[in-house]
Every structure is written in C-alpha cells, then in structure tokens.
Amino acid sequence: MNPSERIDQQIAALNDWRGHMMTRLRKLILEADPDITEEWKWETAVWSHQGLVCAVGAFKQTIKMNFFQGAFLEDPQKLFNAGLDAKKTRAIDFREGHTVDESALKDLIRAAVAHNSGGKRG
Template sequence: MNPSERIDQQIAELADWRGPMVARLRKLILEADPDITEEWKWDTAVWSHQGLVCAVGTFKKAVKMNFFQGAFLEDPQKLFNAGLDAKKTRAIDFHEGDAVDESALKDLIRAAVAHNGGGKRV
C-alpha cells in the first residue's frame, strides 16, 4: 500500500469527527503546495517538500498538525497552540468543533515549504 492509500485508510477508519478533520487538513496541505509529497512515517501521515514539512496525527480528543520547522516560521495569525517551547517544532491541536482558518493555515504551510527551500517566500 502506498502512502496516499494508507492515509485514505486512516481517514476511513476514523468513524468520528477526526476522520473528516484529517481529510480537510490533507486537502488544505495539497492545495497549498501541489508539489508536496505524501508519506507514511512513524505510523502517521507526513508531507515533505525538500525536507519534512508537516505531519497530521490523531489522538483520542485531538488531531495534531505538527510543523517540523515551526519554531522558525512567522505565525501572524497565532495558529500554533501546542509545542510552543520546543526547539524546532510547533503544532496546532484541533478539537471537535474547532474552526479552521483555511487561508492562514495554507499560508503557514507555504511558509514551511519555503523555509525548506521548496517554494516561494510568503
């Protein structure tokens, strides 16, 4: 099974709100950078473009979007709400019913790709 199929499987297996949230985040990631590569690492969905960009993992009460180089990114909309003391990473924890600022999240994804040298600076 290739990584995209494994991500499809994960989404299908999540019968509660987390499945649609993972699908929505995946769609935004792919829209933000059509050249991004889907991978399956550490038993989770990962996206890369000239280096690791982000991962989306599921937990009992949250979906976590981890940015591997998040500490180096500007976050003008203050999306990061987890891992704020980590040396390199930053994360966004989404909970049931949370709104997603799609435009700001796409900007953050593009900034992460640009940080890796794989895209235009935003």
C-alpha cells in the same frame, strides 16, 4: 500499499469528527503546495517538500498538525497552540468543533515549504 493509500486507510478508520478533520487538513495541505509529497512515517501521515513539512496525527481528543520547522516560521494569525517550547517544532491541536482558518493555514504551510527550500515566505 503506498503512502496515500495508508493515509486513506487511516482516515477511513476514523469514523467521527477526526476523520472529517484529517480529510479537510489533507485537502488544504495539497492545495497549499501541489508539489508536496505524501509519506507514511512513524505510523503517521507526513508531507514533505525538500524536507519534512508537517505531519497530521489522530489522538483521542485532538487531531495534531505538527510543523517540523515550526519554530522558524512566522505565525501572525497565532495558529500554533501546542509545542510552543520545543526547539524546532510547533503544532496545532484541532478539537471537535474547531474552526479552521483555511487561508492562514495555507500560508503557514507555504511558509514551511519556503523555509525548506531556503526561500522567504511568499
């Protein structure tokens, strides 16, 4: 089974708001960077582009979107709300009913990709 199929399988197994949120986040990730690669690592959905960009995992009360180089990214919209003391990573915990700022999230994803490629945020 390829990584995209594993992610499909994980989403299908989440028959509550978490499955809908993972579907939405996946769509935004793919829209933000059409060249991003879906991977399956550590039993988790992971996206990479010239290095690890982000991972999305399902937990009992949250969907966690972890940015592997998040500490190095500007976050003007203050999306990061978890892992704020980590040396490299930052995360966004989404809870049931959470409103997603799609534009700001796409900007953050693009900034993570730019960071990996040594470029500046566009």
